[in-house]
Amino acid sequence: MNQTNNNNNNNNNNSVVTSIDPEISNALKEEQMQDQNNNFLPNLNFIKKRNIEDKPINIIKRFQKENKPVFIAGPMVRYSKLPFRQLVRDYKTDIVYSPMILAREFVRNENARLSDFTTNNFDRPLIVQVGVNNVTDLLRFVEMIHPFVDGIGINCGCPIKEQVREGIGAALMSNKELVSDMIYQVKKIYGDKICIETKIRVHDNINETIEFVKSVENAGVDFITVHENVNIPVIANGDCFSLKDAYDIIKYTKCDGVMAVRGILNNPGLFAGFDKCPWGAIEKFWDYSTAYGLPFRLIQHHLSCMMEGLIDRKSLIGLNETNDLIELLEWFDSKYDLKRPGEEGFGEGINVPIREDRNNMAHL
Numbered sequence: 001m002n003q004t005n006n007n008n009n010n011n012n013n014n015s016v017v018t019s020i021d022p023e024i025s026n027a028l029k030e031e032q033m034q035d036q037n038n039n040f041l042p043n044l045n046f047i048k049k050r051n052i053e054d055k056p057i058n059i060i061k062r063f064q065k066e067n068k069p070v071f072i073a074g075p076m077v078r079y080s081k082l083p084f085r086q087l088v089r090d091y092k093t094d095i096v097y098s099p100m101i102l103a104r105e106f107v108r109n110e111n112a113r114l115s116d117f118t119t120n121n122f123d124r125p126l127i128v129q130v131g132v133n134n135v136t137d138l139l140r141f142v143e144m145i146h147p148f149v150d151g152i153g154i155n156c157g158c159p160i161k162e163q164v165r166e167g168i169g170a171a172l173m174s175n176k177e178l179v180s181d182m183i184y185q186v187k188k189i190y191g192d193k194i195c196i197e198t199k200i201r202v203h204d205n206i207n208e209t210i211e212f213v214k215s216v217e218n219a220g221v222d223f224i225t226v227h228e229n230v231n232i233p234v235i236a237n238g239d240c241f242s243l244k245d246a247y248d249i250i251k252y253t254k255c256d257g258v259m260a261v262r263g264i265l266n267n268p269g270l271f272a273g274f275d276k277c278p279w280g281a282i283e284k285f286w287d288y289s290t291a292y293g294l295p296f297r298l299i300q301h302h303l304s305c306m307m308e309g310l311i312d313r314k315s316l317i318g319l320n321e322t323n324d325l326i327e328l329l330e331w332f333d334s335k336y337d338l339k340r341p342g343e344e345g346f347g348e349g350i351n352v353p354i355r356e357d358r359n360n361m362a363h364l
């Protein structure tokens with residue numbers, strides 16, 4: 001992948017633009033914002049401007065008109081990083097989330113920015129999910145990241161204790177005023193330029209959930225992920241493990257789209273109609289994860305999840321016991337016909353090409 005960056009921005013023009021056509025003024029402001037952001041994430045200067053067509057709310061509206069559901073790969077801490085996102089895009093996933101990024105760290109620490117968020121020009125439509133508990137951090141986060149994403153999702157569902165203790169994730173479900181204020185403040189500055197989503201959990205008390213949803217709707221949120229009867233688009237999340245599940249969920253909930261998480265982790269080809277992970281996805285994942293980079297343990301975990309439904313337990317244990325990338329690759333090569341990019345049929349296989357089988361066939 002070409003990540004070289006020859007963009008020498010020397011934008012010292014911070015003057016306020018007055019008495020010119022408001023459209024030009026807005027365009028200039030937007031350019032200034034983009035330049036500022038290049039200072040926050042200089043490693044991403046090579047990223048091209050966002051395309052309005054990729055804005056999640058526009059995709060949802062377009063699909064509504066065509067009377068078809070939107071398929072979404074939801075946020076997964078650690079796992080929904082660039083190589084996996086690229087993989088599910090190859091299999092008819094319409095919108096993909098990043099893992100939750102903690103705004104507090106991201107806005108204060110350059111190293112957190114470099115390690116928490118990588119992307120490329122194919123990584124769209126992309127929603128970045130943010131874990132946040134105050135307006136200031138959110139505004140700063142949005143300012144830094146918005147040129148590199150198509151939407152921003154506020155995590156109001158994560159039940160992890162450490163996050164909840166800090167007022168992040170599920171804790172926000174009992175603070176509709178704060179969530180609504182966060183959305184309102186972002187919308188006040190950016191308006192339609194930024195698509196905002198909230199992913200929520202349903203309260204034990206359903207009326208509280210309805211109150212929450214109405215409040216964020218009034219604050220200007222573009223869509224939510226859960227199932228409620230509201231006037232903004234709604235994405236259903238939970239227990240989608242096949243394309244049939246996706247259509248059943250749409251039928252029963254009448255939602256605008258379906259988000260899969262555990263299902264798509266095991267089977268990135270889910271939305272393309274594969275019942276189990278197609279072998280080609282494993283070859284592609286090897287390619288993407290080694291080209292874009294991912295820590296060994298994450299590569300191993302992804303491959304283990306994808307192989308889970310394809311091979312027996314004993315073999316899976318063997319995969320999980322490998323200790324480095326070379327060992328893992330040798331393990332695959334010794335057992336299966338793992339094609340590399342450029343080889344005929346790369347990324348296209350469906351069934352597991354077991355080497356013994358091939359050898360036996362050759363003897364016939």
Ligand SMILES: Cc1cc2nc3c(=O)[nH]c(=O)nc-3n(C[C@H](O)[C@H](O)[C@H](O)COP(=O)(O)O)c2cc1C
Nearest residue numbers: 074075076077099100155199238239240260261262
């Ligand atoms: C490994 C893993 C990581 C997750 N990380 C996040 C996250 O970062 N943010 C979030 O809102 N939900 C997260 N979730 C919850 C999922 O997004 C989703 O709401 C939940 O798994 C139910 O959907 P499913 O039945 O399709 O798996 C995570 C779930 C899993 C299994």
